[in-house]
């Protein structure tokens with residue numbers, strides 16, 4: 001049995017000034033098929049019935065904003081993004097709430113970061129309100145795809161790419177802004193088990209003046225070879241050092257890092273400062289607030305690989321974890337580096353790591369009061 005949206009309509013929503021957000025009638029997949037996918041969604045493998053698309057042309061601005069059937073794109077083989085990676089993305093999640101509604105988490109922060117990413121890649125920014133309207137419209141249309149299992153979510157992937165067919169190297173004159181949605185379980189198939197990391201001393205993720213502080217596609221392409229190197233050594237993830245001195249710990253390929261010093265009520269958190277080469281994570285920012293709410297001191301400063309290694313060896317650093325939208329909070333276990341391997345903590349998730357994880361998930365899933373106003377309900 002297949003059900004469809006009642007009719008094709010221009011919703012009362014606007015994408016941006018003068019540009020209505022059109023909702024198209026799409027064929028939805030049968031409920032049984034959806035239920036089968038939601039029972040074990042994995043991460044990033046399945047997509048919902050709809051996608052959001054808007055177009056941009058220099059001289060015309062944004063136009064043709066529509067929620068339409070999830071389907072392959074038609075791109076000219078000369079499309080600039082395919083050649084010069086003028087392409088950016090975001091990642092945020094929609095959470096089923098106990099009262100049956102759906103909420104996204106701090107979407108305004110993603111909208112603002114998307115603008116910064118666009119500006120860095122010389123792309124026309126999607127106005128923040130338009131970004132939010134697109135996200136809301138997609139989540140609203142695909143509400144049935146928001147899974148309700150423990151810690152399951154609907155992962156949302158807004159992205160923007162240059163589609164003008166032109167091979168000269170300059171900012172393109174035509175763009176697509178899209179949002180797709182993917183029901184998600186745990187990012188790491190083993191769940192909340194410590195991940196092993198390889199400290200890359202050969203490759204860097206970002207250099208001063210580069211693009212490390214924005215979410216552009218090229219950053220992730222460049223991370224694949226070091227990731228392969230890590231996998232060959234039996235490690236799950238890569239820890240990157242700063243490009244200049246190769247001394248300071250920056251972040252993972254897709255997650256920020258925190259170190260816990262001491263234990264119990266007096267435990268302190270340290271996270272690498274936003275030096276211009278790190279991605280300012282929304283999870284990172286939220287955890288700084290939550291840890292302070294819990295009475296812990298949090299410091300943003302430089303941390304060297306030597307400090308990390310000696311800290312875990314002599315017991316000063318008791319826990320290390322990574323955080324990001326996709327993976328939430330993931331404890332670090334074994335660390336391998338050319339200059340010597342070491343074990344972080346006892347190879348089991350740390351106490352504060354798990355307490356912060358619970359605290360963040362409780363807010364996101366609506367199990368506790370949202371005192372910071374981070375949840376955005378989809379009307």
Ligand code: PLP
Nearest residue numbers: 254255256279281282283324325
């Ligand atoms: N660092 C990088 C390089 C990322 O790609 C991400 C993911 O978005 C993060 C950190 C975590 O950011 P957020 O917490 O906003 O998802």
Ligand code: COI
Nearest residue numbers: 091092254324325326327
């Ligand atoms: C996220 O956490 O949303 C990310 O973008 C990280 C990764 C999946 C690229």
